[in-house]
Amino acid sequence: DQQVKQNSPSLSVQEGRISILNCDYTNSMFDYFLWYKKYPAEGPTFLISISSIKDKNEDGRFTVFLNKSAKHLSLHIVPSQPGDSAVYFCAASARAGGTSYGKLTFGQGTILTVHP
């Protein structure tokens, strides 16, 4: 049961253009969403997050959009840079209640390649 899905295994973008990475979820209890970036031989690094009370959160070149009715979120990177080339994971958490407080459920990841 894949509760968080990233349906695009890879994405290739030209430097300076916009990168859009997508993520869908099925569990309506999820109320906090995160994006992580992972370089080879390193652990995932936190990038940006959004609470379900918001529909947009922005941090520099990175913006995350949340559409609760569609159970869909996306990460926009503008402008894309070659250093952004990495694997991007979306993750979801149900913050309230239960013994799995703070537990993250991850998608499969999308490999982003930004060409100079």
Next chain:
Amino acid sequence: EAGVAQSPRYKIIEKRQSVAFWCNPISGHATLYWYQQILGQGPKLLIQFQNNGVVDDSQLPKDRFSAERLKGVDSTLKIQPAKLEDSAVYLCASRRLAGPSVQYFGPGTRLTVT
């Protein structure tokens, strides 16, 4: 602030052997997680500790995997005996007890079982 430390970074063992991984979380982080990441997949939670107590080990294959966090700081994850399908990267993460669910990850240990 020092990040999450893990060792070893790489390990190669034969099937049926045992192996142990070590993790030291960020200072002050009460919650510690162990994840297994198989190539091409996202990290999958194995076990979650809060201080030295287990909060969630529902995904831990308890017939061969064990983990402990005796003093509520560093933690070890053990596999005994290892199987070929245990080849993966084992990630440790930590977070503060309160506040947003942002977890901070270590570099991981890449395990190859031959």
